[in-house]
Amino acid sequence: METAITNQALATNTEGYLLDYTQWTPDWGIEVARMYVIELTDKHWEILEWLRQKQAEGVALSIRKVGNSGITDIKQFYRLFPGGPLKISSKIAGIPKPVSCI
Amino acid sequence: MKKNLIIIGAGTAGTMMANKLNRRLDTGQWQITIIDRDNTHYYQPGFLFIPFGIYQPKDVVKTRTEFLPEDVTFLTDEVEQIEGELNQLRLKSGDVLDYDILIIATGAEIAPQETPGLKEELWYKDIFDFYTYEGAVKLAQKLKDWKGGRLVINLAETQIKCPVAPLEFTFLADAYFTDKGMRHLVDIKYVTPLSGAFTKPKATQMLNGLMEEKEIEVVPDFYLASVDNEKKVIVSYDEKEVPFDLLITIPVNKGDMMIEKSGIGDEDGLNFVPTDKFSLQSKKFKNVFVIGDTTNIPASKAGSVAHFEAEILTENIQSFINNKPLKATFDGHANCFIETGHGKAALIDFNYDTEPLPGKFPLPAIGPMDLLKATRANHVGKLAFKWVYWHMLLTGKKLPVTTHMSMTGKIKEENKETSLV
Ligand SMILES: Cc1cc2nc3c(=O)[nH]c(=O)nc-3n(C[C@H](O)[C@H](O)[C@H](O)COP(=O)(O)OP(=O)(O)OC[C@H]3O[C@@H](n4cnc5c(N)ncnc54)[C@H](O)[C@@H]3O)c2cc1C
Numbered sequence: 001m002e003t004a005i006t007n008q009a010l011a012t013n014t015e016g017y018l019l020d021y022t023q024w025t026p027d028w029g030i031e032v033a034r035m036y037v038i039e040l041t042d043k044h045w046e047i048l049e050w051l052r053q054k055q056a057e058g059v060a061l062s063i064r065k066v067g068n069s070g071i072t073d074i075k076q077f078y079r080l081f082p083g084g085p086l087k088i089s090s091k092i093a094g095i096p097k098p099v100s101c102i
Numbered sequence: 103m104k105k106n107l108i109i110i111g112a113g114t115a116g117t118m119m120a121n122k123l124n125r126r127l128d129t130g131q132w133q134i135t136i137i138d139r140d141n142t143h144y145y146q147p148g149f150l151f152i153p154f155g156i157y158q159p160k161d162v163v164k165t166r167t168e169f170l171p172e173d174v175t176f177l178t179d180e181v182e183q184i185e186g187e188l189n190q191l192r193l194k195s196g197d198v199l200d201y202d203i204l205i206i207a208t209g210a211e212i213a214p215q216e217t218p219g220l221k222e223e224l225w226y227k228d229i230f231d232f233y234t235y236e237g238a239v240k241l242a243q244k245l246k247d248w249k250g251g252r253l254v255i256n257l258a259e260t261q262i263k264c265p266v267a268p269l270e271f272t273f274l275a276d277a278y279f280t281d282k283g284m285r286h287l288v289d290i291k292y293v294t295p296l297s298g299a300f301t302k303p304k305a306t307q308m309l310n311g312l313m314e315e316k317e318i319e320v321v322p323d324f325y326l327a328s329v330d331n332e333k334k335v336i337v338s339y340d341e342k343e344v345p346f347d348l349l350i351t352i353p354v355n356k357g358d359m360m361i362e363k364s365g366i367g368d369e370d371g372l373n374f375v376p377t378d379k380f381s382l383q384s385k386k387f388k389n390v391f392v393i394g395d396t397t398n399i400p401a402s403k404a405g406s407v408a409h410f411e412a413e414i415l416t417e418n419i420q421s422f423i424n425n426k427p428l429k430a431t432f433d434g435h436a437n438c439f440i441e442t443g444h445g446k447a448a449l450i451d452f453n454y455d456t457e458p459l460p461g462k463f464p465l466p467a468i469g470p471m472d473l474l475k476a477t478r479a480n481h482v483g484k485l486a487f488k489w490v491y492w493h494m495l496l497t498g499k500k501l502p503v504t505t506h507m508s509m510t511g512k513i514k515e516e517n518k519e520t521s522l523v
Contacts (some may be wrong), residue, residue, distance in 0.1 A: 059369065060400060062260070062261070062370055063325065064259070064370040064371070064372065065369050065370040068369060068370055068371045069369075074325070074327070074339050075327065075339050077339075078325075078339045078340045082340065084297075084323060099400070
């Protein structure tokens with residue numbers, strides 16, 4: 001499936017997560033954030049960059065890991081990405097939907 | 103001089119490894135040593151049944167040494183630090199041990215102190231865990247005279263040992279109060295950080311259905327931040343509140359403090375050890391292997407998982423000793439019974455790639471069991487697990503279940519045909 005939310009269409013899964021995180025652009029992030037009515041601040045960007053870096057390192061992500069990153073705490077993370085902070089921030093950052101392993 | 107293989111932790115995984123390696127390694131060349139803090143082995147799966155009086159406390163306790171082979175040295179001590187660069191362990195007694203190969207099997211423990219308000223005034227008064235012997239025994243006393251009210255079962259984290267145990271507790275509680283004729287006085291809520299009763303779609307669908315049938319409300323996406331002892335509410339990070347009269351908590355689960363002290367824990371601060379999910383070798387040191395609840399691999403933290411891992415790890419340690427590639431690969435296989443109350447249970451069987459599916463699970467001699475379906479036979483299987491645990495699993499005997507998950511009997515959604523692989 002392809003989703004066109006900026007002027008380019010990128011391959012996503014049915015839930016709107018990018019299939020290839022290397023195709024991501026900041027514009028893509030801004031537009032996805034807009035769908036969640038989130039205006040991206042510096043703090044948001046810092047978190048998004050951290051998420052992308054971890055993805056590149058092959059690290060499995062969890063809310064607790066973000067809370068332990070030194071960039072933000074869990075409470076602020078919830079405020080910045082209300083609803084499901086890790087699911088939403090991952091979608092904005094262009095990385096796969098976090099999986100729960102159990 | 104003999105070489106040293108040391109196992110830290112004589113719980114489920116460590117005991118199995120001691121037995122298997124003792125049979126497979128050349129004991130003329132290798133000295134196997136296993137270390138634990140004390141000589142009491144608990145059958146943790148039995149903790150689930152204690153609160154309801156189904157098991158008595160004495161049913162779940164034995165010594166560690168009765169399951170360890172004579173040739174293996176058992177040390178009662180605590181490892182305070184692993185010094186991976188030096189291949190050394192520092193013990194609480196002050197001793198320092200050298201190892202050639204190390205196996206970390208230190209499990210996971212509850213850490214209620216991680217959540218503000220959880221282990222304060224109401225702890226073991228109106229807030230209980232059943233993941234420890236003490237918690238399960240105290241909860242049994244509490245439930246005996248409890249007059250009813252709001253019963254809340256809450257998971258503080260997703261990475262917990264035996265992820266199905268909280269569901270089982272909930273179903274057994276429903277049955278317990280029904281049998282006592284007071285179910286109408288108890289409002290049961292299951293409050294979870296997951297988006298449903300379980301993680302994988304088909305199992306979640308089945309379990310959500312059971313919840314509905316039993317009139318248990320599932321409160322999803324609730325990530326516990328704190329407990330207000332005065333108001334008697336649990337509070338989430340996004341400031342949702344759920345009131346309780348009796349709170350059954352599954353607190354954050356963590357690996358041992360020694361992992362943190364040794365600087366070998368994962369980034370989330372939960373003290374689980376970064377481990378290769380296929381070979382079970384530690385990611386940091388080649389001669390260190392990790393097994394059971396204390397790995398960070400994306401598999402369930404369960405005794406059955408530790409059993410399958412033990413088969414793989416035994417092979418890989420032999421390969422390691424012979425300078426051969428670590429060819430045996432763990433597939434994430436888990437096999438769990440889920441008690442659903444009133445003498446029935448369901449069974450799930452899955453791995454890294456395949457979610458729990460419906461169908462039949464073949465068991466030689468005993469006959470096929472139903473997957474993802476509550477039956478009496480599965481309940482008998484669940485209770486038989488205690489016997490299997492003490493008499494076969496711990497001593498590393500072969501169980502009638504394949505190490506790698508098999509698709510035999512499982513039904514895939516698409517074709518509704520029994521797979522023959
Ligand atoms: C309520 C409940 C129900 C469960 N139900 C099931 C079930 O139905 N089926 C199933 O398959 N599994 C079940 N489990 C899970 C199962 O019990 C665990 O997955 C299993 O025991 C893990 O084995 P382990 O060896 O990794 O850890 P453990 O068996 O916990 O052993 C770890 C050992 O390491 C020791 N240790 C830790 N740190 C140190 C140190 N620094 N120095 C020395 N020693 C140390 C500890 O004292 C402990 O003895 C259940 C668990 C609970 C709590």
